[in-house]
Amino acid sequence: MAEQHQREVWLRGPLPNVPALLQPVAHALLQAKEEVNRLMADFPEIYLWIQPVGMASPGFHLQHMAGVIDRLFTYAQAEPLTQHQMDFLHGEGKAPQNQDSVAALLDGFAKRVDEAVEKLSAVDEATLTEVRGVGRAQIPSTVIGLYVHAAEHVMRHLGQLLVTVRMLKGG
Numbered sequence: 001m002a003e004q005h006q007r008e009v010w011l012r013g014p015l016p017n018v019p020a021l022l023q024p025v026a027h028a029l030l031q032a033k034e035e036v037n038r039l040m041a042d043f044p045e046i047y048l049w050i051q052p053v054g055m056a057s058p059g060f061h062l063q064h065m066a067g068v069i070d071r072l073f074t075y076a077q078a079e080p081l082t083q084h085q086m087d088f089l090h091g092e093g094k095a096p097q098n099q100d101s102v103a104a105l106l107d108g109f110a111k112r113v114d115e116a117v118e119k120l121s122a123v124d125e126a127t128l129t130e131v132r133g134v135g136r137a138q139i140p141s142t143v144i145g146l147y148v149h150a151a152e153h154v155m156r157h158l159g160q161l162l163v164t165v166r167m168l169k170g171g
Contacts, residue, residue: 009034017121021128021144026117028151029069032158033113036062036106039165043102047168049095058168060093061161062105065154066112067092072150073116075134076143120147 010027018026040058048059056064067088074081081089100108128144141149 015117018117019120019123019125021125022120022123022147025147025151026120028155029113029116032065032151032154033110035158036065036109036161039162040102040106043165043169045102048100048102048105050168052164052167055164055167056093056160058102058161058164059095059100059105061157061164062102062109063088063092063100065157065161066105066109068153068157069112069116069150072146072153073119075132075141076146077119078132116150123147 008027009031010024014020014023015026015030040062043058049057051057067085071081071085071089074085123143128142130143131140132143132146133139134141134146
């Protein structure tokens with residue numbers, strides 16, 4: 001059993017209750033959560049908002065990954081963004097007054113991933129090709145397109161976070 005937990009999430013088998021077509025989305029989000037937690041273990045708080053050579057800070061990536069999931073899943077449910085979501089978006093990358101800790105940002109990201117997987121469990125596969133509007137301009141996408149993009153975008157930022165953290169840690 002320990003060997004199975006060493007495998008990447010997608011190799012551990014299907015997740016219960018998640019529709020077959022959304023398994024890759026859930027797997028990617030859960031994989032990102034595991035990798036972010038490993039990467040950020042013992043990360044020095046003093047580096048959280050540093051932008052090496054103009055790159056985005058680790059704090060930004062942690063905020064943005066959580067925010068992207070929240071926003072894209074909201075659009076997939078055919079709902080507009082709330083004022084709270086807009087405020088969160090505009091605050092991404094800015095060190096909050098309370099100086100969010102690494103632990104707080106990791107917790108926020110983990111909760112967002114867990115909520116997303118739970119939401120995926122409730123999706124009717126027959127709705128996946130339905131059109132959904134994105135943003136104020138209501139640019140057309142589909143339910144599955146939004147879910148896939150959420151997972152893809154999170155993984156893209158995970159890669160950027162990996163490089164930034166390694167730079168800041170000096171190796």
